[in-house]
Amino acid sequence: MSLFLGALTIGLILSLLALGVYMSFRVFKFPDITAEGSVTFGAAVSAVLLVQGMDPGISLLAAFAAGAVAGAVTGILHTKCKINELLAGILVMTALYSVNLHVMGKSNIPLVDAKSTSTVAEKIGAWIFGQTTDLNWFGWEVSIRDAGMLISMFAVVAAAAFILLMFFQTNLGTAIRATGDNPQMIRALGVDVDIMMILGLAISNGLIALAGALLAQYQGFADVQMGIGMMVWGLASVIIGEALVGSNKQGLVVTGTVIGSVLFRLLVAIALRWGLNPNDLKLITALFVFAALVGPTIGRSFMNKRGNQPSGRTV
Amino acid sequence: MLEITNISKTFHPGSVNEVFALQNVSVTLNDGDFLIIIGTNGSGKSTLLNAVAGSFITDSGKISLSGHDITKWPEHKRASLIGRVFQNPFSGTAPTMTIAENLSLAAKRGKPRGFNWALDKQLQSELRDRIRTLNMGLEDRLGNAIGSLSGGQRQALTLLMASWLKPDLLLLDEHTAALDPKSADQVIRLTKEIIERDRLTTLMVTHSMQQAVHLGNRIIMMHKGQIIHDYKGSTRQGVRSEDLLHRFEEVRRREQVDVRVAELLQRMYV
Numbered sequence: 014m015s016l017f018l019g020a021l022t023i024g025l026i027l028s029l030l031a032l033g034v035y036m037s038f039r040v041f042k043f044p045d046i047t048a049e050g051s052v053t054f055g056a057a058v059s060a061v062l063l064v065q066g067m068d069p070g071i072s073l074l075a076a077f078a079a080g081a082v083a084g085a086v087t088g089i090l091h092t093k094c095k096i097n098e099l100l101a102g103i104l105v106m107t108a109l110y111s112v113n114l115h116v117m118g119k120s121n122i123p124l125v126d127a128k129s130t131s132t133v134a135e136k137i138g139a140w141i142f143g144q145t146t147d148l149n150w151f152g153w154e155v156s157i158r159d160a161g162m163l164i165s166m167f168a169v170v171a172a173a174a175f176i177l178l179m180f181f182q183t184n185l186g187t188a189i190r191a192t193g194d195n196p197q198m199i200r201a202l203g204v205d206v207d208i209m210m211i212l213g214l215a216i217s218n219g220l221i222a223l224a225g226a227l228l229a230q231y232q233g234f235a236d237v238q239m240g241i242g243m244m245v246w247g248l249a250s251v252i253i254g255e256a257l258v259g260s261n262k263q264g265l266v267v268t269g270t271v272i273g274s275v276l277f278r279l280l281v282a283i284a285l286r287w288g289l290n291p292n293d294l295k296l297i298t299a300l301f302v303f304a305a306l307v308g309p310t311i312g313r314s315f316m317n318k319r320g321n322q323p324s325g326r327t328v
Numbered sequence: 329m330l331e332i333t334n335i336s337k338t339f340h341p342g343s344v345n346e347v348f349a350l351q352n353v354s355v356t357l358n359d360g361d362f363l364i365i366i367g368t369n370g371s372g373k374s375t376l377l378n379a380v381a382g383s384f385i386t387d388s389g390k391i392s393l394s395g396h397d398i399t400k401w402p403e404h405k406r407a408s409l410i411g412r413v414f415q416n417p418f419s420g421t422a423p424t425m426t427i428a429e430n431l432s433l434a435a436k437r438g439k440p441r442g443f444n445w446a447l448d449k450q451l452q453s454e455l456r457d458r459i460r461t462l463n464m465g466l467e468d469r470l471g472n473a474i475g476s477l478s479g480g481q482r483q484a485l486t487l488l489m490a491s492w493l494k495p496d497l498l499l500l501d502e503h504t505a506a507l508d509p510k511s512a513d514q515v516i517r518l519t520k521e522i523i524e525r526d527r528l529t530t531l532m533v534t535h536s537m538q539q540a541v542h543l544g545n546r547i548i549m550m551h552k553g554q555i556i557h558d559y560k561g562s563t564r565q566g567v568r569s570e571d572l573l574h575r576f577e578e579v580r581r582r583e584q585v586d587v588r589v590a591e592l593l594q595r596m597y598v
């Protein structure tokens with residue numbers, strides 16, 4: 014049961030990452046690899062602040078801000094210095110590796126003794142259930158900390174997704190979406206598309222860094238390696254989410270992305286339980302995204318050969 | 329008032345691909361003028377419109393609009409004064425966004441964009457009213473993605489968007505060229521209506537002699553980056569499409585060195 018709860022909680026935390034990837038990859042069609050550095054950057058910044066006894070909420074805000082700066086730098090490299098999208102991301106990601114080591118001062122910071130979001134979540138759990146001993150959910154023993162964390166993360170993610178969706182309906186948010194959709198058009202309507210892209214990547218990486226910070230606080234440590242493979246992971250969640258809702262209405266896709274992230278984490282937990290070698294995890298994630306990328310194309314050419322109308326959508 | 333003074337633009341200067349796309353072009357438009365630009369392929373018509381819109385900064389010369397010297401303004405800043413419809417129906421709208429959202433983007437042309445709702449109640453009802461005037465039944469499909477519409481419907485909407493806030497200058501670059509004849513007629517009729525209603529100062533590029541003689545109050549003919557004929561005032565009044573074709577023929581004869589251009593002309597206009 015705690016395995017199940019853990020998978021749910023991590024899935025929720027990583028759905029913030031998936032929302033960030035959705036923003037860069039889907040809204041802007043920008044394959045932003047900065048994500049890998051931002052996850053760790055957020056974790057590093059919040060971990061260092063927590064160790065110094067800072068309030069967990071402030072550490073999360075600082076993590077968001079740190080990620081936003083990283084994303085903005087990638088945006089500036091791409092728009093103002095005309096560096097290719099992938100390369101701009103790679104440059105920032107590589108630079109962040111050193112930055113993260115400097116921020117943390119070592120390659121791993123344990124957080125078990127620090128007052129963190131988990132500590133707060135435990136209090137919230139105790140307040141909600143009115144007890145500090147283990148709960149009994151459908152015959153399973155569940156610690157107050159796990160239950161509190163799950164509920165808190167659910168609230169955080171629901172709030173983030175809701176705010177993001179509302180933002181996309183504002184004048185600024187629609188201008189950002191139009192920048193991804195048709196820059197020529199929105200420029201002719203008076204919008205500085207460079208600024209929109211920098212702002213959008215800042216929000217995207219802010220969310221991703223927030224996911225990194227929460228993940229570090231949940232698992233009890235920040236590690237300089239923790240960002241590796243995260244962009245593909247986020248992408249997998251987005252793809253599952255889109256397949257689940259089967260529509261490109263934004264509200265549905267954002268909800269689907271959150272569900273996709275949780276579902277993907279659950280599938281992985283089950284696979285690991287069945288004896289999947291954890292070393293193969295990233296290989297399998299990559300294969301999954303690969304299949305999702307080429308699957309529709311193959312399906313389409315197959316359908317065309319049979320004389321049918323093209324169907325499916327490209328990724 | 330639009331004043332274009334001696335602007336020039338050379339693409340790939342100094343290389344074998346050097347193109348003198350605009351050479352010392354000057355035109356002045358008074359408020360409410362509707363100028364039609366005709367000319368052979370590659371004569372610099374689009375380049376002239378792009379220079380005014382700010383797609384690039386000209387090599388020399390000056391452009392001023394409504395009293396502002398906009399020569400060095402970036403494109404998005406000029407957009408506060410200029411409304412624009414492109415040749416390609418895909419260029420003027422954001423395909424995955426809804427009809428209503430696209431129009432709401434246009435309703436803020438050149439204005440600061442903050443955290444207010446893009447589609448407030450008032451704008452929504454205004455949208456419905458103004459889209460109804462298109463007579464395309466689109467007022468009931470405000471929530472549909474614009475990507476699902478036909479080229480003609482998109483161009484009509486782009487035109488509505490470009491003129492939503494009355495622009496100081498309207499730029500139309502062969503905006504009916506990609507449409508079937510029926511949609512083209514419909515969009516031209518709408519163009520005429522909007523321009524007359526709002527007395528918009530307009531620059532319109534076209535390859536249709538029909539449109540050239542039936543619309544606007546002035547025609548210029550471009551060739552090799554220069555204005556070679558300017559029909560205005562009383563000369564504009566008597567112009568028939570045969571006269572314009574005759575002019576093209578003259579250009580062709582002078583150009584006999586370049587047989588391919590001649591062939592192209594023949595195919596296009598005769």
Ligand SMILES: Nc1ncnc2c1ncn2[C@@H]1O[C@H](COP(=O)(O)OP(=O)(O)OP(=O)(O)O)[C@@H](O)[C@H]1O
Pocket residue numbers: 339340347348349367368369370371372373374375376
């Ligand atoms: N961005 C660019 N880079 C290089 N050359 C360009 C560019 N834009 C236009 N040109 C060149 O400038 C010349 C004028 O092109 P322009 O598009 O203005 O012609 P046009 O009169 O609009 O022709 P058409 O009737 O085919 O639309 C052409 O030789 C074209 O190849």
Ligand SMILES: [Mg+2]
Pocket residue numbers: 373374375
């Ligand atoms: Mg052209």
